Amino acid sequence: MTGIVVVSHSRPLADAAVTLVRGLIPGLEAPLEVAAGLPDGTLGTDATEIMAAIEAADDGTGVVVLADLGSGVLAAQTALELLDPELAARVHLSGGALVEGLVAAYAAAGTGKDPVAARADADAAASLKLRQVAGPPPP
Amino acid sequence: MSPTALTELDAGDTAAWIRRAARLIAVRADELTALDAAIGDADHGANMKRGMNAAVEALPDAPEAPAAVLKQTAMALISKVGGAAGPLYGTFFLRMSTALAGRQTIDTAALADAVAAGIGGIVQRGNAETGDKTMLDAWSPALQALRDRSGEAEGTLARAVAAAADAAAAGRDATEPMLAKKGRASYLGERSIGHIDPGAASTALIMQALADVVSGRVTGEA
Numbered sequence: 001m002t003g004i005v006v007v008s009h010s011r012p013l014a015d016a017a018v019t020l021v022r023g024l025i026p027g028l029e030a031p032l033e034v035a036a037g038l039p040d041g042t043l044g045t046d047a048t049e050i051m052a053a054i055e056a057a058d059d060g061t062g063v064v065v066l067a068d069l070g071s072g073v074l075a076a077q078t079a080l081e082l083l084d085p086e087l088a089a090r091v092h093l094s095g096g097a098l099v100e101g102l103v104a105a106y107a108a109a110g111t112g113k114d115p116v117a118a119r120a121d122a123d124a125a126a127s128l129k130l131r132q133v134a135g136p137p138p139p
Numbered sequence: 140m141s142p143t144a145l146t147e148l149d150a151g152d153t154a155a156w157i158r159r160a161a162r163l164i165a166v167r168a169d170e171l172t173a174l175d176a177a178i179g180d181a182d183h184g185a186n187m188k189r190g191m192n193a194a195v196e197a198l199p200d201a202p203e204a205p206a207a208v209l210k211q212t213a214m215a216l217i218s219k220v221g222g223a224a225g226p227l228y229g230t231f232f233l234r235m236s237t238a239l240a241g242r243q244t245i246d247t248a249a250l251a252d253a254v255a256a257g258i259g260g261i262v263q264r265g266n267a268e269t270g271d272k273t274m275l276d277a278w279s280p281a282l283q284a285l286r287d288r289s290g291e292a293e294g295t296l297a298r299a300v301a302a303a304a305d306a307a308a309a310g311r312d313a314t315e316p317m318l319a320k321k322g323r324a325s326y327l328g329e330r331s332i333g334h335i336d337p338g339a340a341s342t343a344l345i346m347q348a349l350a351d352v353v354s355g356r357v358t359g360e361a
Contacts, residue, residue, distance in 0.1 A: 038221050043180075046225075048214070048217060071221075074264055075225065075226050078225075078226035082217070
């Protein structure tokens with residue numbers, strides 16, 4: 001099954017996002033790992049921790065990575081460069097917003113979609129919200 | 140007796156560079172953080188100090204080759220810095236290491252090639268270019284200074300690295316009037332003008348550290 005990794009500067013933010021998605025979509029069991037914050041509790045990201053999370057989330061199917069912003073993305077890209085190239089080829093970094101993208105990717109993974117399709121769903125999640133906010137088209 | 144300048148860098152000299160860079164960054168950490176407080180999140184000095192200290196701790200007693208020193212430095216920075224500077228400097232030293240694979244010593248031309256490879260990594264990772272008010276604005280003129288002198292005859296390393304350190308410092312100062320186009324500072328728009336970029340400032344210190352080692356002013360213990 002496609003695995004998911006949540007990358008954030010903040011451990012509480014990442015843990016809350018995981019609690020949220022598991023609460024919103026109960027009954028699915030996609031592998032879900034967190035790499036967030038620094039060991040001393042301060043804000044930050046660690047590319048080597050992201051590597052370990054990707055390795056833990058992959059069962060051979062591949063992984064979608066959701067990162068919050070800025071150096072979260074840089075650290076995730078660095079982790080891809082450091083990973084075994086064979087595994088890195090199965091890892092897909094989403095450009096989606098963290099919460100919207102995570103819900104979409106988790107649902108996709110849990111319903112059997114491959115990492116490419118799950119990443120596409122995560123990337124599209126923000127535009128679905130934009131349409132929701134815009135409301136129905138004028139008659 | 141005046142200090143003896145190095146004509147090339149071996150593994151021990153490369154380790155001395157990392158120790159000296161850690162020392163300069165530790166001494167100036169508060170200053171780097173103050174620059175970051177103006178246009179970022181006020182952690183650059185503390186982050187770089189923590190990362191460079193981890194890099195020094197990772198140095199082997201008897202390093203085998205410059206590439207090994209640079210790779211260990213890269214991994215320490217990637218895992219310990221925490222902010223964007225970790226992946227950026229980590230990728231810089233990783234690409235430098237790859238460019239120097241198999242070499243026991245580094246002359247001016249090899250140094251220039253390795254710095255160019257490192258800059259390529261920063262450009263790829265940060266998706267930035269010169270003039271965006273980032274560390275590239277210090278690295279790029281430093282590389283140009285190395286390139287300008289890499290064709291000269293013997294004894295060029297000390298002059299080339301001194302010129303590169305001066306160029307990095309000038310590049311750092313030149314970021315002050317720039318509008319930030321990358322990183323956290325870019326959220327501030329016009330308010331980013333009038334402040335030196337903290338990443339360019341730490342880059343200038345790293346180049347100064349190399350100049351200190353190459354000139355012979357500081358030794359392996361730095």
